[in-house]
Amino acid sequence: MTYETLKIDKRAYQSIKNFSKVVYKNAVVNREEMYEFDEKLADSSKSEEIINLEYNNNFVGKAIYSTDFPTIKILTTLSEYSDKDIDYEYFYNSIKKANDYRTDILNYNDTYRMIYAEADSLPTIVLDKYNDIGSMHASSNFAFDNSKMIFEILEELTDITTLGVVKGNKTKNKHKTKSNVKSKKDNHQETADRLIHGNKDKLETTITEGNVKFKVSLKGHKTGFFLDQRNNRIDLENYVKENDKVLDICSYTGGFAVHAGIKGADVTSVDMSEKALEFAKENMELNGIKSDKYNCICGDAFSIMKEMINKGEKFDVVILDPPAFTDSKKDLKNALNAYNTMNVLGLKLAKRILVTCSCSHHVDREEFKKTVVSASYRAKKEIKQIGDYKTQAPDHVITMANKDLEYLKCLFFAIDN
Numbered sequence: 001m002t003y004e005t006l007k008i009d010k011r012a013y014q015s016i017k018n019f020s021k022v023v024y025k026n027a028v029v030n031r032e033e034m035y036e037f038d039e040k041l042a043d044s045s046k047s048e049e050i051i052n053l054e055y056n057n058n059f060v061g062k063a064i065y066s067t068d069f070p071t072i073k074i075l076t077t078l079s080e081y082s083d084k085d086i087d088y089e090y091f092y093n094s095i096k097k098a099n100d101y102r103t104d105i106l107n108y109n110d111t112y113r114m115i116y117a118e119a120d121s122l123p124t125i126v127l128d129k130y131n132d133i134g135s136m137h138a139s140s141n142f143a144f145d146n147s148k149m150i151f152e153i154l155e156e157l158t159d160i161t162t163l164g165v166v167k168g169n170k171t172k173n174k175h176k177t178k179s180n181v182k183s184k185k186d187n188h189q190e191t192a193d194r195l196i197h198g199n200k201d202k203l204e205t206t207i208t209e210g211n212v213k214f215k216v217s218l219k220g221h222k223t224g225f226f227l228d229q230r231n232n233r234i235d236l237e238n239y240v241k242e243n244d245k246v247l248d249i250c251s252y253t254g255g256f257a258v259h260a261g262i263k264g265a266d267v268t269s270v271d272m273s274e275k276a277l278e279f280a281k282e283n284m285e286l287n288g289i290k291s292d293k294y295n296c297i298c299g300d301a302f303s304i305m306k307e308m309i310n311k312g313e314k315f316d317v318v319i320l321d322p323p324a325f326t327d328s329k330k331d332l333k334n335a336l337n338a339y340n341t342m343n344v345l346g347l348k349l350a351k352r353i354l355v356t357c358s359c360s361h362h363v364d365r366e367e368f369k370k371t372v373v374s375a376s377y378r379a380k381k382e383i384k385q386i387g388d389y390k391t392q393a394p395d396h397v398i399t400m401a402n403k404d405l406e407y408l409k410c411l412f413f414a415i416d417n
């Protein structure tokens with residue numbers, strides 16, 4: 001089998017030797033050939049292909065090349081793959097290694113992020129395990145087309161009996177304004193971009209997170225559940241008191257709100273997805289939280305917070321966990337403005353504690369913290385950081401060579417009154 005070969009410069013070669021799993025396209029030295037390759041892909045109406053990378057005429061690795069990605073994503077540097085396809089053995093070994101890391105080193109049991117793309121040498125594949133249900137996000141054809149094989153390996157290595165697969169670039173959950181907030185109809189049918197392998201009748205399960213249970217469903221508007229916030233949600237319980245008023249902004253299926261609810265707080269969950277809020281209600285009931293202790297409001301978080309401020313409402317604890325406000329560096333300024341505004345609103349509503357998060361890859365830790373501090377000046381509230389700067393749970397692995405795998409930022413602040 002012959003593969004398109006792109007030659008890389010010394011720096012990129014060195015960074016691969018130092019465990020990096022991505023190569024920027026500007027490190028390709030045979031540029032003309034790369035441009036011709038782009039045209040060939042466009043003509044064949046494909047956007048990607050598996051290629052070989054070389055340095056000094058020696059095989060460096062096999063990788064996914066896509067006209068849609070700014071980087072070339074390394075699959076393997078094993079020399080035996082220089083003239084063979086990525087095969088069952090490759091997937092088996094990579095998936096087993098990823099799973100063993102979660103179970104043997106991190107001590108996860110039944111529910112965890114099992115595959116986190118480059119961090120597990122399985123670029124473009126993100127896979128969460130919720131008991132015996134798997135939920136996979138495939139951001140390449142390579143990942144989507146191999147999902148049946150991946151499912152068979154999961155069946156062999158784990159107790160997974162159903163795998164939901166969604167294809168596409170990561171959900172672009174852009175900042176939604178009042179005018180474009182609509183509840184979308186949920187769809188769990190199989191389509192060209194959505195597959196279910198295995199037991200199609202088993203699409204829901206109940207997972208445990210500390211003292212709390214959550215229902216997770218592949219029928220949801222997003223696939224599954226935000227496992228990345230697990231430790232931060234558990235930590236919230238330390239700061240919530242009985243009969244506190246707690247506001248969970250962008251609550252999704254009630255993640256933070258349920259943890260506050262089991263402490264006896266009166267919780268208000270706000271989200272623009274009706275379906276997510278239906279789940280939030282089910283999760284409240286599942287945890288024995290009575291209907292007079294929770295309230296769900298569907299709509300745009302910014303407008304709802306403004307209305308609350310106008311009515312003079314106050315909450316002991318406010319949690320802000322919005323979607324990524326940008327998926328590119330060029331929108332950074334707008335994203336920071338949106339975080340600033342949301343935090344000003346949150347701080348105006350909060351009496352004792354503010355929990356504030358950002359899941360934007362392009363907003364770095366210090367930038368985010370500065371934005372929140374600047375919001376505190378605008379809201380005229382002095383804030384004190386509680387504990388450390390929190391991030392994603394450790395199954396969302398951050399490798400040292402590809403630090404941009406770290407995306408979640410979460411800060412707890414006490415408000416000085």
Ligand SMILES: C[S@@+](CC[C@H](N)C(=O)[O-])C[C@H]1O[C@@H](n2cnc3c(N)ncnc32)[C@H](O)[C@@H]1O
Pocket residue numbers: 173174175176177181225226229233250251252253254255256270271272273276299300301302321322323324359
């Ligand atoms: C990162 S998730 C929140 C996860 C949640 N805190 C948890 O622990 O599971 C972001 C949520 O924000 C919601 N959302 C996006 N834009 C919104 C807006 N303008 N107003 C209200 N909710 C919004 C999405 O529907 C999604 O459920």
